[in-house]
Amino acid sequence: MLSEAGMKRALQQYLDxxxxxxxEAIISLFADDARIEDPVGGGKIVxxxxxxxxxxxxxxxxVERLDLDTPIRGSRGRSAAMAFTIRLKSDAEASQQGTVIRVIDVMTFNxxxxIIDMKAFxxxxxxxR
Amino acid sequence: MLSEAGMKRALQQYLDxxxxxxxEAIISLFADDARIEDPVGGGKIVxxxxxxxxxxxxxxxxVERLDLDTPIRGSRGRSAAMAFTIRLKSDAEASQQGTVIRVIDVMTFNxxxxIIDMKAFxxxxxxxR
Known part of the structure; x- marks a missing residue:
């Protein structure tokens, strides 16, 4: 059954x-028919x-690591949200060296x-950089 | 015309x-046909x-004050998002004394x-408290 605590736990597991x-641990959080829009407005749905x-x-x-910027937020519905910072690996493609991306993800659950829907703002x- | 910088500016003006x-400054950021869901899942649409x-x-x-927890995020679409902390006035209703609420808002623009849509997670x- 879906709970606020359960949603927050799933978002923490996503970071972990x-x-x-x-x-595999990340993928297992998603329903088989889930949809991802990352970034929002990017024109691609996974x-x-x-x-x-x-x-x-x-x-x-x-990805080198994800750092949560402030505690994960729940809701009274089926969604939770979090603000975090992505650091890309410095040994990744040259164009990504040292890249830092600030993101807010909103995840909706069944x-x-x-997770049935993830939007990355x-x-x-x-x-x- | 809508721009990423313009959306972030509007969210900062909302906090300000x-x-x-x-x-009035807050209300002027919204379109006449805007919709607000605060909190998400609360069952009420304004x-x-x-x-x-x-x-x-x-x-x-x-509200006593709103403090941004981490920089406002944009998107490549018509939405922007921010994580902030609300402190309610201590001279408000007794049930709200010293209340702190951690929120993520997602705003969508025309x-x-x-702003045509605001969701508060x-x-x-x-x-x-």
Whole structure:
């Protein structure tokens, strides 16, 4: 059953998955029919288990770490949100060296506690090198 | 015209409006047909200019201040988001004395740069006294 605490735990597990380099742990948080918009307005939707698996397998490879900027927020509904900072690996592609991206993610859950929708809010001005 | 910088400026003006006790400045950021869900999942939608005016007139009366927790995030679309902490006035209703609420707001804009949708993510566990 879905709870505010359960949603916050899932968002923490999402961060932990990145910081432990564990793509499977991240992917297991998502429902099979989940949709990801990252970044919001970027014109691309990642939908379904195969696409989500490819997305996070690649993401874990390039991310150095994710740091939460302020405590995770819940809601009285099926969504929770968090503000965090991504640091990309310095041994990733040259264009990404030292890149820092400030993000707010909003995750929406189904009744089973799996994420069905993730929206990542970050624009060009949220990226620094 | 809508821009990432313009959206971030509007969110900062929203915070400033509260911190200056200026409900009109806040209300002027919204389109006449805007909708507010605060909190998300709370079961109430504040819609339209009259309802929004009443909502923020009251909110400014009970809020002591809003403090941004980490820089405002933009997007590549029509939305921006921010994590902040609300402190309610200690001379407000007794039940609200010293109340602190941690929130993430997501605001969506129309092409004229007015807010058409605001969602405030905070749950029971984001309130402390």
């Amino acid at each position: 998955g990145f910081n432990q380099g564990d793509a 939908a379904g288990n195969a696409a989500i698996t490819a997305f996070y397998t690649r993401a874990v490879e390039v 009744e089973s506690g799996k 970050h624009g060009f001005s949220d990226v620094s | 409006g509260f911190n200056q006790g200026d409900a 819609a339209g200019n009259a309802a929004i005016t009443a909502f923020y007139t009251r909110a400014v009366e009970v 092409e004229s740069g007015k 905070h749950g029971f566990s984001d309130v402390s």
